[in-house]
Amino acid sequence: MRALPSRVGSLASLAAPEVVPVRGDLAALFPWGGLRRGSTVAVRGSVALLLALLVEVTEGGGWVALVGVPQVGLLAAAEMGVRVERVVVVPSPGAEFASTVAALLDGVDVVAVSGARVVDSLARKLSARARGRGAVLLSFGAWPGAEVELAREGDRWWGLGVGHGRLRGRVTGVVARGRGAAARPRRCDVVLQGESEPGRLTFDMIEHTFESNVGGVERGSTS
Amino acid sequence: MTRLFVVWCPDWPVVAAGAAAGLPLDAPAAVVAANRVVAVNAAARAEGVGAGMRRRESQGRCPDLAVLPADPDRDARHFERVAAAVERLAPGVEVVRPGVVAVAAKGPAAYFATEAAVAEKLIDQVAAHADAECLVGAADGLFAATLAAQRGLVVPAGRSAEFLSPLGVRELLPEHAELVDLLRRLGLHTLGAFGALPEGAVASRFGVRAVLAHRLARGLEQRPPARRAVPDDLVATHRPDTPVERVDAVAFAARGLAERLHEALAGHGLACTRLAIAATTERGEVLRRVWRCADPLTPAGIADRVRWQLDGWLRGPDRPSAGITELRLEPEEVVDGPALQLGLWQGGQDERALRAGRAMVHVQGLLGPGAVLTPVPSGGRGPAERITLVPWGDERAPAAPPDRPWPGSLPAPSPSVIPPAPVAAEVLADDGRPVGVSGRFALTATPAAVAVAGGPARAVVGWAGPWAADETWWHPPAARRRARLQVLLAPDEHEPAAYLLVREDRKWSVEGMYD
Structure with a gap:
């Protein structure tokens, strides 16, 4: 009987879905303003988009596991703001894929896995495990029964010229489709990596175009 | 592996006893x-006196030999001066035993530019x-560094195993006397030959102590010098009455065993x-398997x-063919207990971190x-090198x-995909x-198209580079010359647009994809 009040409390908290926060510009893609705990979200077409979803959770002291996705650039993740000290990587779980993901769903907030070669029955089992543990299962690639599926639609880089400049930032269109509360498709443009594109030409952009001693532009004179 | 300097005073018991008795350094003793x-000093050795000789025989060979009593306390007491002298030059000194003192190499080597310079300074000091x-x-590791000190050598970083390999197994004396005797009878005369045995075989044939010796022979660290030696009687053993095959039955016993060990x-x-953790089966x-842990175990x-x-073990693919008859927990490396209470430096050691840690x-x-x-x-410089993955x-x-x-390293943003295996381009x-x-x-020409992994060529719409990275040119074996190029390709629905x-x-080759 003594345990009852806490049980009631935990049941009450189930009514309003608990959410793992995501970056502000991505929140609009989810009907709950973030990754609902216990849900499964599939990400298609962009690893950077997957990494962008991990920024806020690690910032807030949460833990993230990456299972079977050895290609993820962790340096890019760190630059995007993911606190890599709270990231764990299992590059090649091999035959123990299912038990590894299940064990990690017990302990961490978000588990990102590769959706390739996962059969329906296993996918359902792992999604149920995530639901039971209140963790978020993120799949890179299609996932049978995912509640929300994010896909990349268009990708524009800026900063790189022909023989000059460098990649400075990218604007990516992201579309969210899903089931239930997420049935209505949502679309937004986000700056996934780097800086957002300035509206007009700045000194930094033209300095690669002209030799400073030929044109009238000199670095010191702009300040 | 810690890189260490070892200062070795030869014939230390004689030096200490001579100093206590006020004898000149060059008198035979x-x-x-x-x-x-x-122990004998150089002067006595020149007269034919050697360790292990009877007292009367040694006096017969060298009539004016000063015979001094053994006293380990005195040796240690006198050695403090040497340790203090070394400490003036480099902090973090650890006395291994009277006559041998170790100090981490990283700091002093950076300060005095070369390790040879540090060695010279230490001798003068x-x-x-x-x-x-x-x-x-x-050398890397205490064992190799001690042997290097006895030869007055600076072994280059990463070459300890090579340095140890031709040395005789006698170097493991006196700690592993029984093992050395056994190895010599087996025809394994050098550390290299002993180190070439598989570790599992050494563990099962010769026991835990031999595994430590085996690690030393391979140039690995037995344990860092800061940690404390494990007392021998701390192994916790559980022998069930009947062989156990079920995990839950052993797990129940494991709890009690863990309490006892702790x-x-x-x-x-x-x-x-x-x-x-070691288990022996009926057959x-x-x-x-050894479990390492940065934090002390509760x-x-x-x-x-x-x-x-x-x-x-019991549910894995190669499960043992019989039930477990003995379960042993052997602490391999221990630290001082108060370390258990710390943990402030780890930051965020909260409930979530503990839960995540258990899952890992x-x-x-x-x-x-x-x-x-x-x-x-x-x-x-490359995006892959800038992340180290540690267990x-x-x-x-x-x-x-x-x-x-x-x-030569590229500024952010970095590629979000690093191919695990090289991809040709x-x-x-x-x-x-x-x-x-x-x-x-x-570049020898302006890039116009790029084909990745044998695929169709895609037109280049933007490019920049090359970023030159001429690495370690001063050391030819480790030198690498690389040039990096960023390219932005014509849009394709299923492929990334930008490549490094x-x-x-x-x-x-493709070093990264901006996917």
């Missing part, structure tokens, strides 16, 4: 215990402040940081590891300790310091000829 010579002669050596350790003021199969931590390990350790039980990795920002629970040490200038000019990079890091290409050995 020997230290005698139980009527046998245990000990001579000036402690009136003692010494030899100095440097109490025994706490009784010595210790906590365990490396634990070996004599021995299963053993009773629950020990019990969890035992349960997971047994889970891995669980997965390590399934896949092995090296399969669960955690990234540490590191120094380097979960190990010290989060980067492979190269990140806070140095790394000329082709860069083509307008006329279809391949584009290369000249010796002066200039790298050219080395006249070949382009």
